[in-house]
Amino acid sequence: MTTRLAPLLACVLLSMTAQAAEVEALKAGVFNPAREAPDFSVRGSDGAPLVLSRYRGKVVLLAFGYTSCSNVCPVTLAVLALAHRKLGALGSQVQVIYLTVDPERDSAERLKQTLASYDPTFIGGTGTALQMAAVRESYGVTAEKIGTGTDYAISHSSFVYLITRDGKLRALMPFGHEADDYVHDISVLLN
Amino acid sequence: MRPPRKRPWIVAVAVAALAAVAWAAFTPVSFGSREEPFEIPKGTWARRMAGNKVEILPSHVYLTLGIRDVLLLKNLDDVPQIFGPTLMMPGQSFRLPFEVASSYQFACTAHASGQMTVVVDAQPDTPWRRLVWRTRRIFRVVA
Secondary structure: OHHHHHHHHHHHHHHHHHHHHHHHHOOOEEEEEEEEOOOOEEEEOOOOEEEHHHHOOOEEEEEEEOOOOOOHHHHHHHHHHHHHHHOHHHHHHEEEEEEEOOOOOOOHHHHHHHHHOOOOOOEEEEOOHHHHHHHHHHHOOOEEEEOOOOOOEEEEOOOEEEEOOOOEEEEEEOOOOOHHHHHHHHHHHHO | OOOOOOOHHHHHHHHHHHHHHHHHHHOOOOOOOOEEEEEEOOOHHHHHHOOOOOOOOOOEEEEEOOOEOEEEEEEOOOOOEEEOOEEEOOOOEEEEEOOOOEEEEEEEOOOOOOEEEEEEEOOOOOHHHHHHHHHHHHHHHHO
16 A cells, blocks of 8 residues: 555655745746636637637736736736747747726727737737626736726736646736746746 | 043943944844745634724835845635735735835735835845844834
């Protein structure tokens, strides 16, 4: 019995050690234990339904923002695009998903145009106000409308979520980190 | 003419003060761990819902690069808690390292005020910086 259990225990120990090393190694904030990333199905900027669970097998970088954002989102998207380029061939194993916090103005077409100017592989997601609010709630993302009329702004969470290839919400990168930090963490998660 | 009166206690105090300053300036700052841990205890949400004022985390958390620069939050409560955009499930922890000295604002439902500020100081790597760091730390503890 002991002989049979030994390899199993060794595997569990190795897995725990690897997980602890991963937690220590990342530059992003790390959840422990990692939970299942809440799944969602919204309208994708490519015209098809955007379902998170369809990206199993890739590391997903999930960001929340809106195309009219003038300060935070352009920086986040530029950093993600640079990181994606720096990853080279590994970039094909990474998917950036950008969900709007402003479904009122951000149509799928508008998201597509904006994201294409950063990286054509990025996918945006939009939907009804209720749909998007439910997704935000499941991730703990805040978004608050500031101003009235058509020229309003939205104060929103600026973190980027890092989802592992097996669909676990492992970490989040605070705003202000450079592309190299993303490259570093993505490499850790891919390995 | 009378010789000046000796006041040995003044000399002793001056020497002690100098020794304290020298120690504060020249002894490297160190902690056992780089993590600053905080726990949201079980029952926090229930106590708050019952109308009790519950402050678990300080409104300001002070970290220092290279010495204690990792914020470690543990949610031991029975319900999810939000720290910034971080939704922590019951039993989950969140480890956030900092690499840039700055002041960071976070929304936090574990606070009655809903706000938390993390101040990250630069590494005190010279005698003067160590002196300033230790003096500031005393004032923060007293305040």
